[in-house]
Amino acid sequence: MAFDSLTAFLAMGNYGAYVWSAYGISFVAIAVITLRSVLKGRKVRAELRQRYLRD
Structure with missing residues (x-):
């Protein structure tokens, strides 16, 4: 192991x-x-869903 202790690792x-x-x-x-x-992504999907339902 390259380090002898956790403190040395940190x-x-x-x-x-x-x-x-x-x-x-x-x-x-x-x-x-x-x-x-x-x-x-959620915002874009919600906007697309609203456009789809409107048209």
């Missing part, structure tokens, strides 16, 4: 703050993009 040779913040920012960005896509 510290990653004093680069842990950069590594884990990059993971955190990436996770948040992907979650926001996914949520916005799902919400936009």
